[in-house]
Amino acid sequence: MSEAIVKALLVPGLPHVLQGDAPAWRELRAGYERAGASVRAARPDALIIFSTQAIAVLGHMVQAFPRPKGIRVDENWYDFGDIPFDFPVDVELSTAIAEAANAAGLQAKLLTYDHYPIDTGTLVAQAFLNPDSTIPVSILACNIYAGRQDEETLGRVSAEAAARLSRRVAAVAVTGLSGGFYTTDIDPAQDAVPPDHDQWNRRILDLLRAGQTAAVSELAPDFAEATGADMQFKAYYWLMGAAGYPTTPARVHAYGPIWGSGAAVVEWALA
């Protein structure tokens, strides 16, 4: 396990938790706030965020524009409000991650462009974990074709790059659990995860609480197949690659539905 990773988190990235008024979303929000307080108390030098809503197709991409600034209007969930953003990027860390990824045989590029569309998942995580944007971040995109091995490698080299720079970082995987979205409008108060998906989500979370992180990786393909899990749950592989498959029990701050999909706020304290 890399000593550079002081916290590892698995968190949802849908904007419903920012201001949605459903009881389930309020519960997720409260859990997210607890996780955020825990992260800030650890005083990390940087956050490394891997978001399933930041999409890569050719290789891997790492955000390296020094200060992204703008307003995000989610293409699906714009009814939940605009998301203004203005935050610092740890360019040195992003560069080191990309170099390490390339050295490991992955193809990684730096994103150095103003007006680049920062994804909603990253911004939701920022809102809870880094609300004042005082902690620099490095953002990794999720390659839609990458498998377990590549994502674990990307996670490992992310941690190694942080260690080389003597950064103490929180590794944050922004991902949903099961992916069974309602495809019509709903009464948010009635939001729920379908029972079969709920059973799968709880099985995954129980294993994480028991410290069986490796077992979850083995189960992940079946989980993804059965529930349409967010990006085949590959953000988990990246997180475990970075965190080194900790066997300490995870803390599940919250679990619940977001528009039928599964969402959880999970934290590993590693320092």
Place this chain on the structure above:
Amino acid sequence: MGKQGKILAGYLAPHPPHLVYGENPPQNEPRSQGGWEILRWAYEEVRAEIAEMRPDVLLVHATHWVTIVGHHINCVPRLQGVSVEPIFPHLLRYHYDVTTDVELAEAIYEEARSDGLTVKKMTNPRFQLDYATVVTLHMMRPQWDIPIVSISANNSPYFKGLNTGIAQMEALGRATRRAIEATGRRAVLAASNTLSHLHYDREPALPEDMHHERIYNQSQYLWDMRILDLMRKGQTAEMRRLLPQFIQEAAAEIKSGGFFWMMEAMGWPEMKADVKGYWTVIGTGNAVVGWDLRKLEPAHV
């Protein structure tokens, strides 16, 4: 009662950002040495036809505006911004300024809703156009002087199964046609899709190095040619029958719905399509194809 509107033409109009990048228009920040000329020259023919047709509106089914809850229709009168393509930001950072035909957009919304489709009006003026819309419309009409309507790609073909998704897209196509007729618009449609869609996962150091540009595999090529040959022969019903198999076996991007939307709106015309050009982009099969419905009118027969 005003004059009944009509669809003048429809185009299969793929959206790789490489095409804008290769052209080096003033709206786009990156500069290239060219590349993908066969497709760009094909689009030049489309541009000439649009200039000659002088439509009131261009409608595009926006492949990369993917929505979960229903079909969303852009109803913002004017959108301005910079479209930085999230996957190929080194190729497309495009400054756009576009006017929406809000009356038609709202008419489509009403027609679709009356058919029982889940549909939403997108009215947020800070919304960013997706790059498929930007690329397709730039390649068709870079002056941006014709109002547009952009419609999201509801993910029902992926989420609810292909047949259900196709049925949704075709219902949307019928609603679109009725709205065009009711509002008196002379309209051109664009299905912003590639054909076969398997592609390479590494990019050459020089993106426009055409030495690297080739189809991903022979199977994809054969499928693309089979579909294009049916288009050019006007065997539309047979092509339509094969599309689900094509999607399955060549990962065809038309799964996202725009082609079904457009063809249904045009009534799946049994007419010879004009295959203007075909080439690959990072291994995917791309064709620019036109159906000029004016040729079906009595004066042209």
